[in-house]
Each structure stands twice: as structure tokens, then as C-alpha cells.
Amino acid sequence: xxxxxxxxxxxxxxxxxxxxxxxxxxxxxxxxxxxxxxxxxxxxxxxxxxxxxxxxxxxxxxxxxxxxxxxxxxxxxxxxxxxxxxxxxxxxxxxxxxxxxxxxxxxxxxxxxxxxxxxxxxxxxxxxxxxxxxxxxxxxxxxxxxxxxxxxxxxxxxxxxxxxxxxxxxxxxxxxxxxxxxxxxxxxxxxxxxxxxxxxxxxxxxxxxxxxxxxxxxxxxxxxxxxxxxxxxxxxxxxxxxxxxxxxxxxxxxxxxxxxxxxx
Ligand code: BTN
Numbered sequence: 001x002x003x004x005x006x007x008x009x010x011x012x013x014x015x016x017x018x019x020x021x022x023x024x025x026x027x028x029x030x031x032x033x034x035x036x037x038x039x040x041x042x043x044x045x046x047x048x049x050x051x052x053x054x055x056x057x058x059x060x061x062x063x064x065x066x067x068x069x070x071x072x073x074x075x076x077x078x079x080x081x082x083x084x085x086x087x088x089x090x091x092x093x094x095x096x097x098x099x100x101x102x103x104x105x106x107x108x109x110x111x112x113x114x115x116x117x118x119x120x121x122x123x124x125x126x127x128x129x130x131x132x133x134x135x136x137x138x139x140x141x142x143x144x145x146x147x148x149x150x151x152x153x154x155x156x157x158x159x160x161x162x163x164x165x166x167x168x169x170x171x172x173x174x175x176x177x178x179x180x181x182x183x184x185x186x187x188x189x190x191x192x193x194x195x196x197x198x199x200x201x202x203x204x205x206x207x208x209x210x211x212x213x214x215x216x217x218x219x220x221x222x223x224x225x226x227x228x229x230x231x232x233x234x235x236x237x238x239x240x241x242x243x244x245x246x247x248x249x250x251x252x253x254x255x256x257x258x259x260x261x262x263x264x
Contacts, residue, residue, distance in 0.1 A: 002178055005035040006066055006185040013038065015058075017045040019065040020140035024126055027136045032067050034136075039064035039177065046142065049111075049124055050252065054142050057151045060162075062143040062173055062180070068188060069136050072196055074127075077137065078110070078234035078249065079196050081125040082203040083187050084139045085111035088121060089206065091183020092143075095176055101167045107207040109227075109236055109253045113143075118161035120144055143180065145173050200230040213258070214238070218251030227253075 001007035009032075016022055019038045026032040040063050046054035056063060070080055085107055092105060092113070106114050113121035124140040144162035152160050163171050191199065204210065210229045215222060216238055225240035236248045 001181060003181050003185045006181045006188065007037045008035040009033065010037045010039065013040045015042045015044065016040045018043050018047050018140075019063055020047060020124055020126055020138050021045070023065040023067055024128060024138045027067055027130060027138060028128055030130050030132065034067055034069040036067045037064055037181070047124060047140075048122055048142070050250075054122065054124075055153065055156070056142060056144070057147065060144075060146045060151060062141065062145055062177055064177065065138050065140040066181075066184065067136060068139055069134060070188075070191060072135070072191075074135075075233055076196050077125075077127050077135070079191075079199045080127075080137045080139065081111045081123055082230075082234045083191055083199050084125060084141070084184060085113060085121075085123050086199070086203050086206060087184035087187030088123065088141060088143070088180050089113050089183070090186065091180040092121075092176070094183060095179035096167075098179075099167075099171075101169075103166050107203065108255070109207065109209060109230075110234070110250070115161050115166045118159055120161050120163065120166065139184075141180065143176065145171050145176055197232070200232050200234050203234070204229050209236075213256040215254045215256065216246075216248055216251055217254075218248045224256070 019040050023032055023038050042058035043063055048054040089105055089107060096103060103115060108114050111123040112119055121143040125137050127137045129135055144160060146164045147162040149157055209227050212227045214227050215224045223240045225238045228237040228239055231237060231247060238246045240246055
């Protein structure tokens with residue numbers, strides 16, 4: 001690995017229930033160190049955000065988890081998932097520049113990476129505390145690399161994409177993993193050096209999230225309104241159509257296709 005911290009130990013498993021579950025169990029017993037990476041060819045119980053499943057056919061996607069030990073107070077831990085998606089995005093962009101593929105990727109709050117509105121990558125961050133009282137975050141990344149449309153279930157086909165679909169060529173998953181870990185490490189080391197003040201700003205400027213109309217679902221509530229950007233903790237600020245100012249810490253965002261003139 002070209003990285004120094006992330007991937008200092010890298011385990012590749014043929015099959016596991018979930019790389020996040022495995023690494024989290026190890027972190028809870030202090031059996032894994034900061035920077036440890038577990039990658040799998042196949043997950044039998046891959047997990048997504050909001051209790052969803054994460055499906056990928058064996059050998060086509062990148063499915064891995066990284067153990068991070070950020071020195072952050074609990075109310076700033078949301079920033080880690082923004083940081084991870086930003087790092088993955090920047091790593092992917094560096095990889096695509098090297099392979100001369102010019103595709104435009106975007107971020108969707110809180111931590112999806114999209115190509116042409118379809119999901120290319122998802123991030124699931126899970127925090128815990130080790131027996132010695134150290135806070136850790138297991139950052140799980142599911143990145144669609146070599147899937148073709150028929151690899152996605154009919155339900156997902158309209159909403160998901162892969163690097164192969166986006167670029168028309170197959171990719172080395174090892175090369176993509178190296179690039180993505182490098183992007184994550186750069187972002188993580190900056191967090192360690194400079195603290196978290198820059199994360200929400202950097203993420204917002206890459207996501208084009210300000211003055212965009214969207215529908216936000218959180219818990220059982222769905223509201224439409226105008227996105228105003230992120231709070232310093234990474235929470236989404238929305239002015240709802242009935243005039244309320246809302247701060248959403250966790251939920252799902254759908255950008256409206258129909259934007260007021262002059263926006264988008
Ligand atoms: C999302 O819902 O968008 C997040 C998906 C995260 C999936 C990855 S795959 C590797 C790691 N292990 C899991 O069980 N989930 C994450």
C-alpha cells in the first residue's frame with residue numbers, strides 16, 4: 001500500500017457476513033489497531049445505512065472497512081462519515097485522472113458518491129468505545145467497481161451504477177482500493193493535524209448543496225424545502241416550504257429534479 005496508516009494491516013477475506021461487523025467486534029475487544037483494513041470478496045449480510053442491506057455480487061465490488069480513532073467529541077462524530085466520503089471521492093478522482101477517464105462524480109448528503117444521479121458508492125460509519133475508553137469509528141465502504149447492469153436487482157438498476165458502467169471499461173479493484181485508501185488517509189491525517197473545523201465547509205463546497213431544492217426524510221417525517229448547507233457538526237440545514245428552519249442529523253436526501261430557475 002502507498003499509504004502509511006490506513007491499510008497498515010490489510011486482510012482480504014473470501015467471504016464474511018459484514019466487514020463492518022467483523023472489524024467492530026475486533027475493535028470492541030481492542031484486537032485491531034487504528035488503520036486496520038478488512039476487505040471481502042463477498043458479504044453474506046452486508047449492511048447499509050438506516051438498517052438497509054448492502055448487496056454486491058462476489059468479486060465485482062470493493063467492500064471494505066477501516067478502523068479510525070479520531071480524537072473528536074461525540075457531537076462531532078457525524079463529521080467522520082463526511083470526511084470518509086470526501087476522501088473516497090478525492091481518491092477516486094485521482095485514480096480517474098491517472099487512467100484518463102473524465103467522468104464527473106458528485107456527493108450526496110450524508111455520504112453517497114453519485115455518477116449522473118446514480119449511486120456509485122455508499123459509506124456506513126459505526127462508532128464505539130473500546131474497553132480502555134477510546135472512541136473508534138469503523139468506516140465501511142461499498143464501491144461498485146465492475147458490476148454490469150444485470151448485476152443489480154431490477155429495483156436497484158435505475159438507481160445504482162458502477163465505475164465500469166460509467167467509464168465503459170473494467171478496472172483493477174486493487175488499483176482502485178489503493179487510490180481510495182490514499183484519499184481517505186489524506187483527509188484523515190488532515191483531520192488529525194487541523195481538527196474538524198474545515199470538514200463541513202470542504203464537503204459542502206464539493207457537494208453543491210446550498211440553495212438546492214430537495215426532499216428530506218428523517219424518521220417517519222418527509223419534508224420539502226431549500227437546502228441551506230451544513231452545520232459545523234455536519235447536520236443538514238433546510239428551510240422547509242412552510243417556513244421552518246430545520247436541522248437534520250441523520251436521514252435521506254432526494255434532490256428535486258425541478259429546481260427554481262437560476263439554481264443548478
Ligand atoms: C449505504 O447505505 O450507502 C452504506 C453502504 C455501506 C456498505 C459497506 S460494504 C463494506 C462495509 N460492510 C458492511 O456491511 N457495510 C459496509
